[in-house]
Amino acid sequence: MTDFPHIQQKRWPSWVRPRLAFHGAPVGILMLDRMPGPGLRPYIPGDTGNATTWSVPVRYKTVPELNNTCIFGAAGEEKTSAVVAAAKELVREGARVITAGCGYFIRYQEAVRAAVDVPVFLSSLVLTPFLEQVLPQGKALGVVVASKAVLSQDMLKAAGVRPDMSDRVVVFGLDDAPVFAGFFLEPYGDLDVDAVQADVVKAILTLQKDRPDLGMILLECGGLPPYAAAIQEATDLPVFDYTSMVEFFVDGLTRKPFKGLL
Template sequence: MNNEFHAGAASRIAGGKAIYGVPLGILMLQARFPRIPGDMGNGTTWPFPVLYRVVGGASPDKVVLKGATGLLPDFIAAAQELVELGAEAITTNCGFLSLFQRELAAAVNVPVATSSLMQVPWVQATLPPGKRVGVVTVSAATLTPAHLEAASVPLDTPVAGTEDGREFFRVLIKAEKDDMDVDLARQDVVDAALTLAARHPDLGAIVLECTNMPPYAAAIQEATGLPVYDIYSMISWFHAGLRPRRFD
């Protein structure tokens, strides 16, 4: 039973937290690019409050292109800080952190959902025979079998990335500038999804690995005609278990 206050609670209640009413903690990479509504790092994205913690030194370049080498202790420490503050579950703002799923869950002893990729098996279970899930990622070249295995994603899952685009990859990963052309970024992600669909006629649904892609999910769905799932869909589900709706 959680310690949150609600109508009808007993007059004597338990404490023990520093912050109340914010059960979800989000571990953030250290970056300076714009985070528009829909981006996981924009607080207005969520219909519920969240706790953020930036992990120092965890740049997108280090996490996405260099396998997050050496960063596990920093992520564990930050996750533990969030739990000490009052978080009852932990997630992260990069799908490539699936590599740390097992270690983070063991270290904090609360539910952990590191990556949007964890949805792939769930979505696959909903599809008719002959259809499969595909993944759109910020960097197909560095999304390794280890990342997929850590999220229980089949290794033959089709993947397309944004590396060849004009804006999305350059701004988010290469950090070449602090501003972003949203229209160009949207087109990069839509183009990656269209490429994926063209290469794999058996595609039945798409999962977006990158937590900066939810602002473009509707555009992808319209362009491909396929269901699209992302970190927003996953964390909305995740949070629903932490605070089930009351139907009193």
């Protein structure tokens, strides 16, 4: 017999919206507008922008004219209303959680959270306080971001990162990783996955050499999860990213009865 756990209930759950175009895609993802320019730069498996990254169907919404240059600069503040509108639209379409494809969406975390009635976690940076809390004494968390130069204190505050965490939270930017920066910060040319992976791993090994007290690594950029396994193999450290955060919430939405032996 087909088992749809909610269908036999007398009333539909509150999260079932009327007359939706489709159902069954609970994760809403806000995306940057793609930067113009030559080159083929697809969202590869593991990237937040690749739907096969996720264990459940997701729905995407691009924020018009909010690209890398805009979100990194002062003009990004002008896009707050557009980000909020896109998040509201995702909720109207049936999204039960709202996340984003780029960690710098953290600048809109509070505005979106105030505007919708579903959980909002726009950046993997929100994992920072939790990971810092569970670190062993004497260990530090390495937070690897696309660009440290544009990561403001306000963004860290929005993620729940307090000033008293500074000794145990090490923010490391990939601004000077030439291959990564070329493809992700100032996009040009065709994406070379192997070259990006080697570049990112090399940069993080430099961080680990400078900070031998690292106990965990958190990746901010939505384009970094494809390289998480290689980073872990090279550093022998736990590595967390967007997928860690989103799948944690997905598990909370899709709980199944435990089956086993007594």
